[in-house]
Amino acid sequence: MSRIELLVAAVRQDTKALPSKMNIQSDAVIVNQCDEDQTFENDYTDRTGMVCRIKCLHRNERGVGISRNLALENADRELLQFADEDIVYNDGYTELVEKEFDAHPEADMLMFNVKAQEGRETYYNTDFARVTWKNYGRYPAYAIVARTAVLKNAGVKFSVLFGGGAKYSNGEDSLFLHDCLKSGIRIYRTDVSIGHEVAERPSTWFDGYNDKFFFDRGVLYHFLYGSLAAAMSLRFVLVKRKEMCREKSVLQCYRLMKKGIRQGKLEEREGNF
Structure with missing residues (x-):
């Protein structure tokens, strides 16, 4: 069984179909913003034949920070990995992530390569190095994998003021990493690639430089x-x-x-x- 739990922030998705669409190969928590409130679990068999536990939380509320925090509260595996609904993961990504954490016990959090659509790229790692105050701001949440116990003990959460569905525009990812660094969490980047973003969808926050x-x-x-x-x-x-x-x-x-x-x-x- 994988030591990883994927934490997915979704909006009005078919949560039974989403694990296959994203090629999830581990247990997962999916928080789905929609027009209902219910919680349930599904067993999902990935393409390798492994049975994964998918916990689905459908919530009638808005704000990506709310979704990520709720998923974080429900995480109970050794490693947690933040995800968006439009990310597709590579076959074998769980083994790559686990191997990288085993090779780097000094890392509380690793930023992996997830290829964005052309024109939306904010980073690409070419080496293994420390993430510091000088370069943390370029990473999206879906690059983050962390040791669950360390993150929960630090008490760091996502801001509910910023991001899709929130009062103010994007920035929740940078604020989260800012608070992680402030709390002493040791963040590193790695050149290991684990997935890609699918076809571009309309932005939930950007409407021009107004x-x-x-x-x-x-x-x-x-x-x-x-x-x-x-x-x-x-x-x-x-x-x-x-x-x-x-x-x-x-x-x-x-x-x-x-x-x-x-x-x-x-x-x-x-x-x-």
């Missing part, structure tokens, strides 16, 4: 950078100005981010994080 994009980015930067949020915001709009500041001036974009920083401070004072 007011909301920059405002929400400012809220995120408050939680990521604290007192350095304004300086990092200015750096962001200057570096990205050719791509993101075509319809607004750099100053307008910066002011929107500073407005978002003030909102982030308010959210923190009210305990909404």
Whole structure:
């Protein structure tokens, strides 16, 4: 039996068909945002003939952070692996993951290669190395595999303010890794590839470089950078100005981010994080 449990965040999916669609080859917890509330388990036989336990939690609530936290609460295997509904895993990925953790006892968490659709790539690992404050922000949640006991003992959870279905746009992955580093979790990257993203689907949060994009980015930067949020915001709009500041001036974009920083401070004072 695999030592891994896949934690899948899904939206309005057929949870009986999803394990085959994703080529899941381990036990899994699927949290499916839909219009009902029920919990049940299915036995699923993967293509190798192994019987896997699939725990399905259908919930009438919205927010990817809520789904990932609920899946994390239900994880009970040695290793947990975050996943999205549109990832397809390679045959034998469980053995690759287990072998990599056995070879690196110093790692509490490993970031594996999962190939994104063209134009959506944020990272590609070519070596084994430590993930630090300098480079943690590029990794998506579906790259993460962690030792369950370490993560639960640290008490780190996903923000429910950010990501698809939440109040503010993307950033929950970066915030999660930020808090993992802050708690002392030892994160490494590896060049081992375990799967790929299927055909691109419409974004659940991105609707262009509009007011909301920059405002929400400012809220995120408050939680990521604290007192350095304004300086990092200015750096962001200057570096990205050719791509993101075509319809607004750099100053307008910066002011929107500073407005978002003030909102982030308010959210923190009210305990909404």
